[in-house]
Amino acid sequence: MRGTRVEFARRGLSADVGPYRLLASLGTGGMGRVSLARAPDGRLAALKQVHPALAHDPGFRERFRHEVLASRRVSGAYTPPVLDADPDAPEPWLASLYIAGPTLQEAVDAAGPLPEDVVRRLAVGLVTALADIHRAGLIHRDLKPSNVLLAADGPRVIDFGIARASEGDSELTRSGAIIGSPGYLSPEQAQGQRLTPASDVFSLGGLLVLAATGRAPFTGRSTPQTLYNVVHLEPDLAAVPPAIRYLAEPCLAKDPLRRPSPSQLLDAVGALAPSPRPWPDAVHALITGREKAASRALRGRRGKIAAAVVGAAAVVAGAVTVSVLLAQSTPQAAPPAEAPVPRPTTPPPPPPPPAPLSVAGLRHIDPCKVLAGLDVRNRMGFTGCAFVSGGQHEVSVGVPSVPIPAAEATETATVAGMPALVRAESDRVRDRCRATVALPDDPESALSVDVARDDAAGATAELCEDAKAKLGEAVLAITGGSARLPDENTTLGKVDACALLTDLEAQPIFGVLPTDRFSSTSHSCTWYVADSASVSVQLDYYDSPPNADETRGERITIGGMTAYQRSFTETEPDVCELRWLQHGTEGQPREVASIRVRPPAEGNPVDTCRQAREVADKVVPRLPR
CATH class of the missing domain: 1.10.510.10 (Transferase(Phosphotransferase) domain 1)
Known part of the structure; x- marks a missing residue:
């Protein structure tokens, strides 16, 4: 040495x-x-x-x-x-x-x-x-x-x-100094x-x-x-x-x-x-x-x-x-030499809530609470509600829904400070008027109110005024917070279906990384895998009891849930669907989840039901029970 x-x-x-x-x-x-x-x-x-x-x-x-x-x-x-x-x-x-x-x-x-x-x-x-x-x-x-x-x-x-x-x-450090690698x-x-x-x-x-x-x-x-x-x-x-x-x-x-x-x-x-x-x-x-x-x-x-x-x-x-x-407010702050290193006293702030008038924000809205003083006729899944107003008036709210195409609008208006499109329709039996405001973060989605009456006899102007007024009420109820769902995460209504499965989780199941992801509604998501193969997750809400078609198929257990597995061999060869009741009981409003796997149009046969079960293994633990 x-x-x-x-x-x-x-x-x-x-x-x-x-x-x-x-x-x-x-x-x-x-x-x-x-x-x-x-x-x-x-x-x-x-x-x-x-x-x-x-x-x-x-x-x-x-x-x-x-x-x-x-x-x-x-x-x-x-x-x-x-x-x-x-x-x-x-x-x-x-x-x-x-x-x-x-x-x-x-x-x-x-x-x-x-x-x-x-x-x-x-x-x-x-x-x-x-x-x-x-x-x-x-x-x-x-x-x-x-x-x-x-x-x-x-x-x-x-x-x-x-x-x-x-x-x-x-x-050692100076306030405002930039320290690190650019x-x-x-x-x-x-x-x-x-x-x-x-x-x-x-x-x-x-x-x-x-x-x-x-x-x-x-x-x-x-x-x-x-x-x-x-x-x-x-x-x-x-x-x-x-x-x-x-x-x-x-x-x-x-x-x-x-x-x-x-x-x-x-x-x-x-x-x-x-x-x-x-x-x-x-x-x-x-x-x-x-x-x-x-x-x-x-x-x-x-x-x-x-x-x-x-x-x-x-x-x-x-x-x-x-x-x-993390607990320091500036890099210069330090405890005395003999003091133990402090732990953070408060958790990091939670992410900000989504904007009320956004697709994510509307998942936190109960559509049957956006119009006060009306009797609820029925709930239209997670995204809508039908009311009865003034005898034969029917009012429907969509949260969200498809906006009115600008070319089809019969009127433009300002509702609750937002630009709105209005469309009136009339036939021999029924008059109807629809008013929509596009969501600021997604112009392809809208908040809508439909007002219809069977005996209006051409009174669409009156219905359109009603539709615009009720659309304004709905906007204020949503932005003001009075229509929010309870804070407890016990409903599928708050769930983003596209967040239930990652592309990397789908890759080993299907042997290839998904090429695209598409949400056709606020409560569904489809991953396109390759050559028309796809996997879809759908979250639904029903007021009515299940029908025979919904409970047809092989009963299996996934994550402690009883699911029905069936193949659509007659209408869609080799397509497999899993469906199960997530919340509710027979005769009561029910929240239902489903997974559907479609195989490639060409190539070797695949076991789509096995793939659907593997997807369910990922999805079920992430759903509120």
């Missing part, structure tokens, strides 16, 4: 730091230097020593001590553990387990864009690491390709929980706003795009251009495979409240088969090279281990990482 001692002395390093024996220099960064070290138990460690100039700053020491305590709280399969630290040493230091693997950037440079299944495996590791970090009350704040190492058994997220000093400045900053971080864990989710989306394409989603010709792209432009996802785009695109939403949580992302990825070699061969070759280089250093070979061989660049990046406790 004499040669090693001489080498470290020549470089200004001690041969021992605490109980750790330094073996080789991995590099230097803005915060200090990092060395490969041997722990007392023989394990290899990445040991970081703080620059002396920073060590003389009392404020830095306090924050460094605070962050060391926070770092110890993060543990998981995809984060390297902190082995030891001494924030009170003349040169404060921290040792974490050494990871012999290239950075994500080095892996992509060596192997090119990673295959789809490899990126999904990478996503699971990164999402799990973020969940561990956020659970400990931290935000990473600098999730970038050089802070992700690819070990032989999976990825590792490094450099969390350690405060950073600005290059050439002993001040290509992977969240928009709120780029604008110096207060961060939430959703900021890390945005950065994760950028990493998945890089891994799948070899290019970051917001790269510009300069740092200011890149920051502008992050804040104002949509990501470049043209080359991202559909399955990866399905994961990455929601993460890159500008609004933090619209980004998925780590648990939602894990659900979207789904189960993965274990693999002894998770990376391409070129990446495993880099891992082997780093393992051999570290082994030589452990045997006493002196000298600096090149960053290209051991991934020093990634370790040194730890010198320029920022994390902040």
